[in-house]
Amino acid sequence: MRTHDVRFPTSQTLDGSDAMNPDPDYSAAYLRLRTDAGDGIEGHGFVFTIGRGNDVQVAALRALEGHLLGREVEETLADLGGVWRELVHDSQLRWLGPEKGVMHMAIGAVVNALWDLRAKRAGVPLWRLLASLSPEEIVDLVDFRYLTDALTRDQALDILRAARPGRAEREARLLAEGYPAYTTTPGWLGYDDAKLARLCREAVDQGFTQIKLKVGGDLDDDVRRLTIAREVVGPDIRVAVDANQRWDVPEAIEWITALRPFDLAWVEEPTSPDDVLGHAAIARAVAPVPVATGEHGANRVLFKQFLQADALSVLQLDATRVAGVNENIAILLLAARFGVPVCPHAGGVGLCEAVQHLAMFDYLAVSGTLENRVVEFVDHLHEHFVTPVDVRGGRYHPPKAPGAGTEMLERSIREHSHGG
Amino acid sequence: MRTHDVRFPTSQTLDGSDAMNPDPDYSAAYLRLRTDAGDGIEGHGFVFTIGRGNDVQVAALRALEGHLLGREVEETLADLGGVWRELVHDSQLRWLGPEKGVMHMAIGAVVNALWDLRAKRAGVPLWRLLASLSPEEIVDLVDFRYLTDALTRDQALDILRAARPGRAEREARLLAEGYPAYTTTPGWLGYDDAKLARLCREAVDQGFTQIKLKVGGDLDDDVRRLTIAREVVGPDIRVAVDANQRWDVPEAIEWITALRPFDLAWVEEPTSPDDVLGHAAIARAVAPVPVATGEHGANRVLFKQFLQADALSVLQLDATRVAGVNENIAILLLAARFGVPVCPHAGGVGLCEAVQHLAMFDYLAVSGTLENRVVEFVDHLHEHFVTPVDVRGGRYHPPKAPGAGTEMLERSIREHSHGG
Incomplete structure (x- = not known):
């Protein structure tokens, strides 16, 4: 090691x-x-x-x-x-x-x-390895401790068995068309308006059908930036916003209400990622704007509660926040049980490379659908990976190289090692 | 440092x-x-x-x-x-x-x-320092971010102002009589029945009015051990049980129901400490047995939700689990706002020495009452501290030495330093 x-x-x-x-x-x-x-x-x-x-x-x-x-x-x-x-x-x-x-x-x-x-x-690539496992093998990977009031092993088996028909067709479609992505590249708070507009235009030109903007710094700024983004992308591109936990519950409700005219695809991380009841209150108050969260969701017990409380309608799992592939399979099964779409968080370093495998496995073997599902894409730092993501036409194309996509180039590790 | x-x-x-x-x-x-x-x-x-x-x-x-x-x-x-x-x-x-x-x-x-x-x-000792602060100084210590849907700064000020009358009398009483304690010393799962009985008897002889037993390993064992404990201590001593997160929600409800004849003071940590909704379901199902939790409560946002959801009726804060004195003051204020007693977790290394200050501060300046309040006591490792707790007659007697009680003996640090 x-x-x-x-x-x-x-x-x-x-x-x-x-x-x-x-x-x-x-x-x-x-x-x-x-x-x-x-x-x-x-x-x-x-x-x-x-x-x-x-x-x-x-x-x-x-x-x-x-x-x-x-x-x-x-x-x-x-x-x-x-x-x-x-x-x-x-x-x-x-x-x-x-x-x-x-x-x-x-x-x-x-x-x-x-x-x-x-x-x-x-x-084989991880997505294919996971999809090749039997329902029994998959549930053996999952620890159902603390989940059985919402999802038992038998219920998980039922979900996996129900997803078996049509898998060959779905895999063919996945290989041909890829998995839908959205881009956060245009929306960072540190970018000026001209850069925002240019990057929104590029996103549409590249084939993305959804973009995401960071919000929560200043309401007037958010209104101005959303106005620019909507003007550039038009009414048919989905525009999500992300507050990165900036608000308390009452403030979140006010702020989101003010942004509602922009026809938001979702509002992400409105408040503390631990606050199940807070998200539930926000979701009720701002409906029909969907509430999304999950990249800071500490474990499967938290996700269980978000689903039980109708506190999210877009579940954003992350490849490296919880205890790896196994716990993310538990979360995919919970989401399927509650009928909530999973739209994974990505970006950062290598998160796109890693999480695409889970989304593709979900499509093939768990939820069996692409409906309302998109994987985040940010165009940073992919060049440091041995098998960087292949995102074209606004879609993730399935990796074919063996492994989980998590291998960084030897040179990148060496050159960016901290403190020597 | x-x-x-x-x-x-x-x-x-x-x-x-x-x-x-x-x-x-x-x-x-x-x-x-x-x-x-x-x-x-x-x-x-x-x-x-x-x-x-x-x-x-x-x-x-x-x-x-x-x-x-x-x-x-x-x-x-x-x-x-x-x-x-x-x-x-x-x-x-x-x-x-x-x-x-x-x-x-x-x-x-x-x-x-x-x-x-x-x-x-x-x-001065920490409890006295904290109690000497004005309500305004105390709320300045608290970060109300993520709390304002349940507790605002103004509401916290009201709580603190309401607790001012009678403080001199309470301090005199605290100095004369101490703060009530309960003991977990008899109840560890690794002890045999004879040791359990002996330690229960000693606890009563020492003046404790509440003991706590660990449960959750095996139901028959728990019934046998509770029977022994009840026989030894009689009907007037309170007996709490602690499952240390052992159960799922349905199992917790069954198990606690089976232990109900023993007139439990509370059932502690029935399931995952993150599971607000699970605890709420358990609390509803096993009422009137009080549900207690908190020693693994990650932060004030979690405690807020436990209180909002009626998921606990005994709040067990811990001196070193959250971000220190300041966050524990936030939790004391939340508990006061919801009218829930705080019975701190202690034991381990130095937790008794540290947490007693918070309980005494709560009595003097926040809740203003000792009703249904006890601080855990375990008689281990106190000899390693410069100012070990003074527990006599089943009560914590207020420390008089300056500081927070957290200083370990130089020699203990040296002799027990790991890996050299």
């Missing part, structure tokens, strides 16, 4: 600036797993952070080393559900969350690296 | 064993702040953990050093509300939570160490 503290100086250009994050330095607490199989194959995973504290996240990765060293490779990769339980329920490490924050995200990076290793050894 | 990874080998005696934590090694990620004032006074704080991962918690403390070095001491201590906001809203570090887990607890240790420093410089 090797770890790296990789940081990119994105704050210099205000890429990624929003109402809560004025100067992010997109970073990755990065992990490489090697085996003695002699095939040279490594499993790579990471936690995305925005700069300071990336070293703390690396320390958390290191704390998991004892769970990995000396294991049998085949056996470990054949039981990733068991490995997940062992890591997440380590009773001493669990105290540091439980199941949230630095320690939980570190487990996610390890789990994702193990999936990367398994997919590479199988010679 | 100096940090220490302090660990005690408590797993060897099964002290602290429960249904989720079979072998805790009580530990502290420990922090000492020095100034150049020349008075030799240091501020001490820590995060309590149960072993593995204590090093990750220390790394998180180190990540905060940049916020502390080079500050003016007087100015910093005079504006601990401002310091809290600066630390918690550091936009890059915030990404690692937000406001939860390793990074948030590290901020708590820094905040608590600053309070320890301030109280020592003022020559």
